[in-house]
Amino acid sequence: MKTMRDAFGESLIELAAKRDDFVVLDADVAGGTGTNVFRDAFPERFIQCAIAEQNMMSVAAGLSTTGVIPIVTCYGVFASMRAVEQARNSIAYPQFNVKIAASHLGLDVGPDGPTHQAIEDIAIFRAIPNFTVISPADPGELKAAMPVILDYRGPVYIRTGRSPVPDIFGGSLKFEIGKGRIIQEGTDITIIAVGVMVHRAIQAAQIMEGEGISCRVVNMSTIKPIDKDLIVDSAIKTGAIITAEDHNILGGLGGTIAEVLVENYPVPMLRVGIKDIFAESGEPLDLARKYHLMPMDIADAVRYLHKLKEMKR
Amino acid sequence: MEKKNSKEQKLTDLAQELRKHIITMNCHAGSGHPGGSLSAVEIITFLFHKEMNFSFDNYRSPERDRFVLSKGHACLVLYAALAQKGFFDTKEFEKLRHVNGMLQGHPDRLKTPGVEFNSGSLGQGFSFSLGCALGGKRTFISRYTNTKPDYTNQNVLNREFRVYTIIGDGELNEGQVWEGFMFGAFHKLDNLVAIVDYNKYQSDDLNSNITALEPLMDKFRSFGWYALEIDGHNFEQIENSFLEARALKGKPTVILAHTVKGKGISFMENNPKWHGSLCPSGDEKIQALKDCGYGECVE
Structure with a gap:
């Protein structure tokens, strides 16, 4: 299994060999975000911004006017909260061509604890x-x-991540902004997941298959703009939806899907995620167990929602 | 008043016209920030008419010099200077701060031609300028000749451009500014000049009654910048400071420009009331226009 940060660093190097239109900005966390390999390979395209994320965001905006695309890299907590007002006023409002790549997301961060676990970044951005x-x-x-x-x-705003994640799609993959992807078809319930929860959703679907409940699994890797058509299609075809995210259940993937459903095709729904609390230090898997982000937890949600759906029938 | 040579006389006239524009806009809008706009008039006059390679003809060119008004609330003076340079008609002044207007309460690059950055959230314009200056030095772009970026102001640069930014003294309260001072020195941004409009007042009160800003020159120097202190209403001193900055290699320059808040309008000078959120009433408007040499053209 490859870690997400290693994949990010490799991706930057592969891209840099092919195209010369981007630079990488770092806030003294190159080891943590995976950009250290890029720094060593392309030092002149690596801009050290020090532990000063607010300045880094606005610097990126200025750089973007001079012929390069800045990729701002830092931890999710600092990108989405420490420097979010700079992301808003320096980048979003003037519409500058800046990419923010954040690592260290959710309980996947693990031992560093709640100060470094970004559980609000989707909702914020x-x-x-x-x-x-x-x-x-x-x-x-x-x-x-x-x-x-x-x-x-x-x-x-792209969430890169940190830990090892199993290879779901097997190499060749076409990515399209704004499009969710059906990983497996099913008829009883749809599980829509994001980030590290996608492979757990697939495992949950396998568990349920053994119990005779057929789950469609969707990878919703673009949260904005959201793939409304796929959500509505899933609601029509399966009649119930579960969301799964390593993020606060408020305002993230679950909130996004709920907004779409309520306005277009309301069906029973449950959100699996961090239940509006700060967690603690621990190994990512131990935290996922304690805070109910495991395949078993998604499966529990499926069983409950399936029962609810049957009762309503 | 001393007799001035003709060059300086012309700059003085241009500056007085900016003051008239500021008062006019302020009255149309019914609000805005006249005090901190008036204190920056001479600096902006010199930048726009003498110092910078920046005009309506080249403002989309990647090689233009950049001006960033980091103290974005003083945008009255920026709009005045842009209108004076022919970026838009002074008729736009009437719609300042009004719905469907081109001129926003703080600068907006997408709405107003000639505006580089949506400044106003303090500290960000300064950092933005650092980013521009770093890009202008193009230490990382020079190697890449086959770049084909797909947006308009993206081309190979043939010339290192210069970046000028005006920071407010109150703005120096922001931590981001000091992150920026470290960044500018570290990256040796000698194509950047930061001018501090040191009019001694911020929103509520004198700087010295808000926090411990001084000793500023010591601070700038200890952060690795070349620091100069001038009278920000004196064209000769402004010119000389820019000449010095241009000659200096290896570090960025910060100019501490001592100014008077509300400069040139008798009843506004050094009166914190005129920081913002109000405009001159009838009699005050007549007085203000008279103060900047336009006694006869009251509408």
């Missing part, structure tokens, strides 16, 4: 006009997304 919000599910999808977001003109 999707509330800012002009931002596109992307969260790839595996190393392959991250690598496929990078050239696409560089070709896209405008502000992008």
Whole structure:
């Protein structure tokens, strides 16, 4: 299994060999975000901004007017909260072509604890006009997304991640902004997942298959603009939806899907995610167990919602 | 008043016209920030008419010099200067701060031609300028000749451009500014000049009654910048400071420009009331226009 940060670093190097229109900005966390390999390979395209994320965001905006696409890299907490007002006023409002790539997301951060676990970043960035919000599910999808977001003109917030994630899509993959992907078809319930929860959703679907409940699994790697058509299609075809995210259940993927359903095709729904609390230090898997982000937890939600759906019938 | 040579006389006239525009706009809008606009008049006059390679003809060119008004609330003076340079008609002044107007309460690059950055959230314009200056030095672009970026102001640069930014003294309260001072020195941005409009007042009160800003020159120097202190209403001193900055290699320059808040309008000078959120009433408007040499053209 490849870590998301290694995949990110490799992706930058592969892209840099092919195209010369981007630079990488770092806030003294190159080891953490995976950009250290890029720094060593392309030092002149690596801009050290020090532990000063607010300045870094606005510097990126200025750089974007001079012939390069800046990729701002830092931890999710600092990108989405420490420097979010700079992301809004320096980048989003003037519509500069800056990409923000954030690592260290959710409980996947692990031992560093709640100060460094970004559990609000989806909710925050999707509330800012002009931002596109992307969260790839595996190393392959991250690598496929990078050239696409560089070709896209405008502000992008992309969640890279940190830990090892199983290869879901098996290498060759076409990434399209604004399109969710059906990973497996099913008829009883749809599980829509994002980021590290996608492979857990697939496992949950396998568990349910053994119990005779058929789950459609969707990878919703673009959270904004959201793939409304796929959500409505899933609601029509399966009649119930579960969302799964390593993020607060308020305002993130679950909130996004709920908004679409309520206005277009309301069906029973449950959100699996961090239940509006700060967690703690621990190994990512131990935290996922304790805070109910495991395949078993998604499966529990499926059983409950399936029962609810049957009762309503 | 001392007799001035003709060059300086012309700059003085241009400056007085900016003051008239500021008062006119302020009255149309019914609000805005006249005090901190008036204190920056001479600096902006010199930048726009003498110092910078920036005009309506080249403002989309990647090689233009950049001006960033980091203290974005003082945009009255920026709009006045842009209108004076022919970027738009002074008729636009009437719609300042009004719905469907081109001129926003703080600068907006997408709405107003000639505006580089949506400044106003303090500290950000300064950092933005650092980013422009770093890009202008193009240490990382020079190697790449086959770049084909797909947006308008993206081309190979043939010339290192210069970046000028005006920071407010109150703006120096922001931590981001000091992040920027470290960044500018570290990256040796000698194509950048930051001018501090040191009019001694911020929104509520004197700087010295808000926080411990001084000793500013010591601070700038200890952060690795070349620091100069001038009278920000004296064209000769402004010119000389820019000449010095241009000659200096290896570090950015910060000019601490001592100014008077509300400069040139008798009843506004050094009166914190005129920081913002109000405009001159009838009699005050007549007085203000008279103060900047336009006694006869009151509408």
